[in-house]
Amino acid sequence: MATVIDIPSEKAIEVNNFSFTYAGATSPNLKNISMPIAKNSVTALIGPSGCGKTTLLRSFNRMHDLYPGNAYDGKIMFEGRNIVESKEDLINLRIKIGMIFQKPTAFPMSIFDNIAYGMRLQGLKNKTELADRVEKALRDAAIWDEVKDRLKHDANGLSGGQQQRLCIARAIAVEPDVLLFDEPTSALDPISTQGIEKLVMELRDRVTIIIVTHNMQQAARVSDYTGFMYLGELIELNKTDEMFVTPAEKLTQEYISGKFG
Numbered sequence: 001m002a003t004v005i006d007i008p009s010e011k012a013i014e015v016n017n018f019s020f021t022y023a024g025a026t027s028p029n030l031k032n033i034s035m036p037i038a039k040n041s042v043t044a045l046i047g048p049s050g051c052g053k054t055t056l057l058r059s060f061n062r063m064h065d066l067y068p069g070n071a072y073d074g075k076i077m078f079e080g081r082n083i084v085e086s087k088e089d090l091i092n093l094r095i096k097i098g099m100i101f102q103k104p105t106a107f108p109m110s111i112f113d114n115i116a117y118g119m120r121l122q123g124l125k126n127k128t129e130l131a132d133r134v135e136k137a138l139r140d141a142a143i144w145d146e147v148k149d150r151l152k153h154d155a156n157g158l159s160g161g162q163q164q165r166l167c168i169a170r171a172i173a174v175e176p177d178v179l180l181f182d183e184p185t186s187a188l189d190p191i192s193t194q195g196i197e198k199l200v201m202e203l204r205d206r207v208t209i210i211i212v213t214h215n216m217q218q219a220a221r222v223s224d225y226t227g228f229m230y231l232g233e234l235i236e237l238n239k240t241d242e243m244f245v246t247p248a249e250k251l252t253q254e255y256i257s258g259k260f261g
């Protein structure tokens with residue numbers, strides 16, 4: 001049995017009896033997951049290695065479709081439709097539901113072009129508007145002051161922490177509704193980590209955020225809701241404050257108190 005609390009506010013996504021099986025797996029890697037994702041909030045996914053956090057995160061924008069033979073079952077409802085049904089326009093979906101990866105992935109081009117990339121894909125050609133929106137995205141991602149004098153420089157010349165903020169700027173430039181963060185600070189130093197955490201908390205006012213993290217303290221610091229997963233199942237979805245003080249499930253309690261990891 002799982003404990004999944006009801007969310008009093010608007011929901012951005014609703015996962016309903018969702019299962020997922022990787023190509024060649026003999027049993028589902030995610031099993032019957034049902035959970036709401038609160039709009040304009042941060043939901044953290046925690047749990048031991050291999051429990052399915054990344055697999056669930058990648059289902060939200062169908063990253064698994066990049067490889068053949070993976071199977072979705074059940075529903076992930078977003079904007080009134082089940083996005084794991086095959087008719088979905090995946091480019092459009094990934095603009096609306098963007099992703100920030102564990103390792104910063106600056107494209108091999110200038111800082112400006114990295115941010116303009118998605119907007120150009122969307123058909124934006126007006127140079128003034130493009131420049132304004134590049135600046136806004138870089139400001140929103142708290143990196144403008146560091147890069148404003150070298151927008152034409154190769155983005156790969158930036159530090160890891162700067163590249164991660166660049167990736168966040170690139171993702172928010174196309175004005176997504178949801179941002180998926182897959183362990184966004186695990187390759188970063190403590191100061192850069194602090195910067196990204198601050199950014200996540202600021203962005204929640206306009207974007208729904210789902211973040212996978214190994215770090216329970218990070219989940220406690222940045223999220224409003226936390227989902228604890230174990231062996232491909234969602235064991236508990238609760239308000240973060242309650243999850244880390246009075247978890248509803250014994251398994252959650254054992255995990256957060258360090259009985260297993």
Ligand SMILES: Nc1ncnc2c1ncn2[C@@H]1O[C@H](COP(=O)(O)OP(=O)(O)OP(=O)(O)O)[C@@H](O)[C@H]1O
Pocket residue numbers: 022023025029047048049050051052053054055056214
């Ligand atoms: N590409 C893949 N092909 C087949 N099985 C996979 C693949 N990726 C993950 N798995 C399996 O799916 C299950 C869930 O893995 P997943 O990476 O989602 O867990 P996780 O909780 O994110 O782990 P970690 O914290 O170590 O990143 C594991 O049993 C894993 O071995």
